[in-house]
Amino acid sequence: MTDEVSLKQFLDELNNYSEEESNAGGPVSSSAEDLGTLGRVLEIAGSGSQITLDPARLHALQSHRDPSVAMSGQVGSQVKMLVGSAWLIANVRTLRSGQDGTVLAAIDFLGEGQQNLQGGMSNFRRGVTRYPIPGAAVQPVTTEDLRAVFAADDSPHIEIGTVYPTDDIRGALYVDPMLSKHFAILGSTGTGKSTSVALILHRVSQLSPEGHIVMIDPHGEYSAAFKGCGELFNVDNLALPYWLMNFEEHCEVFLTTDGAERQRDADILAKCLLAARMKTKAAEQYGKVTVDSPIPYLLTDLSSILVNEMGKLDRAGDTTPFQRLKTKLDELRADPRYTFMFSGMMVSDSMGSFLAKLFRLPANGRPISIVDVSGVPSDITSVVVSVLARMVFDYAIWSRTEAQRPILLVCEEAHRYVPKDENANGQAVRKILERIAKEGRKYGVSLGLITQRPSDLAEGVLSQCGTIISMRLNNDRDQACVRAAMPEGARGFLDAIPALRNRECIACGEGVAIPIRVRFDDLEPEKRPASADPSFAALWRETGGEQEIINRTIKRWRGHGK
Numbered sequence: 228m229t230d231e232v233s234l235k236q237f238l239d240e241l242n243n244y245s246e247e248e249s250n251a252g253g254p255v256s257s258s259a260e261d262l263g264t265l266g267r268v269l270e271i272a273g274s275g276s277q278i279t280l281d282p283a284r285l286h287a288l289q290s291h292r293d294p295s296v297a298m299s300g301q302v303g304s305q306v307k308m309l310v311g312s313a314w315l316i317a318n319v320r321t322l323r324s325g326q327d328g329t330v331l332a333a334i335d336f337l338g339e340g341q342q343n344l345q346g347g348m349s350n351f352r353r354g355v356t357r358y359p360i361p362g363a364a365v366q367p368v369t370t371e372d373l374r375a376v377f378a379a380d381d382s383p384h385i386e387i388g389t390v391y392p393t394d395d396i397r398g399a400l401y402v403d404p405m406l407s408k409h410f411a412i413l414g415s416t417g418t419g420k421s422t423s424v425a426l427i428l429h430r431v432s433q434l435s436p437e438g439h440i441v442m443i444d445p446h447g448e449y450s451a452a453f454k455g456c457g458e459l460f461n462v463d464n465l466a467l468p469y470w471l472m473n474f475e476e477h478c479e480v481f482l483t484t485d486g487a488e489r490q491r492d493a494d495i496l497a498k499c500l501l502a503a504r505m506k507t508k509a510a511e512q513y514g515k516v517t518v519d520s521p522i523p524y525l526l527t528d529l530s531s532i533l534v535n536e537m538g539k540l541d542r543a544g545d546t547t548p549f550q551r552l553k554t555k556l557d558e559l560r561a562d563p564r565y566t567f568m569f570s571g572m573m574v575s576d577s578m579g580s581f582l583a584k585l586f587r588l589p590a591n592g593r594p595i596s597i598v599d600v601s602g603v604p605s606d607i608t609s610v611v612v613s614v615l616a617r618m619v620f621d622y623a624i625w626s627r628t629e630a631q632r633p634i635l636l637v638c639e640e641a642h643r644y645v646p647k648d649e650n651a652n653g654q655a656v657r658k659i660l661e662r663i664a665k666e667g668r669k670y671g672v673s674l675g676l677i678t679q680r681p682s683d684l685a686e687g688v689l690s691q692c693g694t695i696i697s698m699r700l701n702n703d704r705d706q707a708c709v710r711a712a713m714p715e716g717a718r719g720f721l722d723a724i725p726a727l728r729n730r731e732c733i734a735c736g737e738g739v740a741i742p743i744r745v746r747f748d749d750l751e752p753e754k755r756p757a758s759a760d761p762s763f764a765a766l767w768r769e770t771g772g773e774q775e776i777i778n779r780t781i782k783r784w785r786g787h788g789k
Contacts, residue, residue: 262288265299265306268363269331276317276358278306278365280330288367294392299367303723303744304392305376306334307348307368308359313339314348315355316368316376318720318742337741340375348375353741370396376741385430387423391731391744398734398745400427400694402434405738406635406673408693409664413681413709418698419730419747421758424677425452426750427696428595428637432456438594439587441619442637443612447601448756449639455753457595458584462567462602467611468577469526469568471618474500474518475655476610481555484548492548499536499552503529509576523574530556564604568611582622585615586634609653612644617659623670633671636663641676642683649685657685664691682708694738699727713742720744 265288266280285300298304302322308315317334325331336358340351370393377390379399390396412427414420429452432438440457442449450459472480474497482492501517503524510516530553537549559569582588585596603611619636626632638644644656663674664687674692681689682704689695689712697713700706710721713735720733720742727733728746735742 262296262367262369264364265367266329266332266365268308268359268361268365270361271358276334276336278317278332278334279325280332280365282328282330285330293370294394295370295373296367298392300330300332303720305337305368305373306365307372308363308365309342310339310357310359310363312342313356314342314372315339315359316351316372316741320722338376348372351376351378351740377743379740383434385427385434386748387427387430387734388745388747391746398739398743400734400738401740402431402738405694405736406633407668408737409667409674409676409691410694410696410736410738411641411676411678411681411689411692411712412696412698413678413700413705414698414732415701415705416679417729418727420677420679420698421448421756422750423696423698423730423732423747424637424639425449425754425756426747428453429456429750429754431635432594436592436594437590438635439590439632440595440635440637441585441615442595442597443615443639444597444599445601445608445640445643446758447599448758449597450599450757452754452756453595453597457593457597458587459597459599460585461599465567465598466570466577466581467568467614468523468574468581470504470523470574471521471578471581471614472610473521473617473655475658476613476617477518479610479613479653479655480559480607481552483551483555488548492551495533495536495548496552499529499532500524502532506532521578523576523578525574526556526560526569565607567603568607582618585618586622586632588632609644609656612638613653613656613659616656616663620659620663620667620670620672623667623672627670631671633673635673635675637675637677639677641678641688642680645676645685645688647683647685661685661688664688681705681712684708692736694734694736696732696734697721697724698732699729700724 263284265284266278268276269279270277280300288299289297291297299306300319300322302319304319305316306319308317316337316339318337319332320335321333323331336355338351338353339355340348343349373390373393374396377396377398379397383402384399385402386397386399388398390398412420412424428440428442432440444450447461453459477496477500478493481496482489484492497518504510504516504518504520504522506528507522507524509522513520513522516522533549533553533556537546540546559565587594587596598615600608600611616636619634623634638660644653645660646657660674663672667674676684676688676692678684681700682702689708692712695709695713697709700709706721706724709724713721720735723744724733730747731744732747733742733744
């Protein structure tokens with residue numbers, strides 16, 4: 228049916244069918260007024276089907292007082308069809324001109340709801356039981372219909388904004404499906420991503436004030452947003468014990484060589500590190516101790532063991548790897564930038580108190596920990612993030628026999644830690660975040676990935692996220708990456724991603740009933756992150772006090788050791 232004659236003949240038959248159906252008292256509209264028929268079903272092909280629309284009818288409805296009806300037939304809007312006693316809701320994905328002046332639209336079915344006595348819809352659910360047959364009438368969707376579609380059920384949920392194009396229908400995220408299957412928040416710089424992340428975490432915290440959320444903040448912008456309802460950690464108060472690192476993380480910090488030399492250095496470090504862990508009293512009460520066991524040890528012990536092992540060697544040439552390790556160890560102990568991790572001669576077993584304050588156990592009404600790693604030296608930032616992420620995962624594994632305390636780990640700038648380049652630095656953090664993405668939900672660990680460059684994320688990690696919240700993405704590769712990760716029914720929404728306004732998003736997946744386009748709520752100023760773009764025009768008009776600004780800045784700069 229590709230040639231002009233056969234298509235026209237088919238459409239004539241549809242029009243005849245329409246008149247017969249109208250005379251017979253066909254399907255009723257879902258609103259009090261009769262909005263009529265927009266067009267007909269042309270082809271049914273599973274999730275992606277085709278309908279034909281009457282352009283004159285579409286044009287006439289554009290001035291309708293109901294914004295949902297006025298949007299009828301546009302890309303990203305919804306239409307409905309009656310099959311038996313059920314209304315099928317479909318999303319318009321593409322539009323093109325037909326050969327006889329009609330409009331041909333590709334649609335994706337979203338779900339179905341029962342027709343009620345007034346002709347409206349209730350009990351909407353995802354998925355389709357029965358498909359319409361070619362020739363079935365296509366009708367516009369009203370705001371009342373959308374209210375039934377987006378109405379949140381009794382499951383725990385948070386409201387994040389208003390569903391487009393309506394003015395008052397609330398967009399909801401279902402907390403359990405969103406967190407149990409992981410989620411990702413994507414958006415180019417300047418789209419309001421940080422404020423939207425803060426909004427979602429604030430709403431989750433309000434719903435669960437005794438929850439357990441750990442957020443890795445690489446720019447130090449979220450401390451301002453959560454100072455009232457969270458615990459804030461940075462290099463001044465984090466006090467991350469170095470002995471919590473496993474062997475792989477030790478290697479990333481201590482080893483400075485590559486290839487065969489690196490393997491030799493690693494073998495020496497493994498032997499000496501195990502001896503240092505075994506030397507402490509804490510090791511005596513545990514059976515099998517390995518290089519990975521989070522048992523406290525003294526840096527002085529590790530240093531003296533390195534010297535002793537070096538003394539056992541016959542030829543002077545063999546001491547080079549020992550000297551390298553000892554030199555690096557001495558550097559870490561002497562450099563004030565690493566004080567937050569490698570501090571003090573005495574070591575106490577602070578693992579319990581560290582986990583309690585980091586994981587908010589108990590939360591005491593402050594369920595979120597913001598870990599500001601902006602002050603961490605760049606060469607060990609990935610190791611610090613690796614230790615924190617691994618603590619979350621390992622705690623979940625070893626506490627399986629206890630009362631469960633699920634933990635949400637939120638990772639901002641995720642493409643830094645799980646990059647597409649498999650040869651990039653920071654393999655330890657990459658491995659643990661990939662493992663959490665694949666296995667975390669079995670143990671009650673949820674992962675929230677936030678990134679402006681989804682195309683730079685390791686393949687497979689984004690696809691592990693059951694809920695994707697995408698703000699505007701300007702890059703073609705990023706858009707293609709999101710398109711590949713989103714479910715089939717959301718493809719029509721994807722075309723709107725480059726055209727989204729600031730603080731608008733497309734949400735799809737497990738956390739929403741059906742894919743939705745949402746305008747985020749405004750967040751109170753005191754709950755916003757410190758991520759606003761400066762106004763060059765306004766700030767460049769200000770003057771005065773420059774020398775004092777420079778002096779204070781230099782003092783902070785030098786005092787921080789960076």
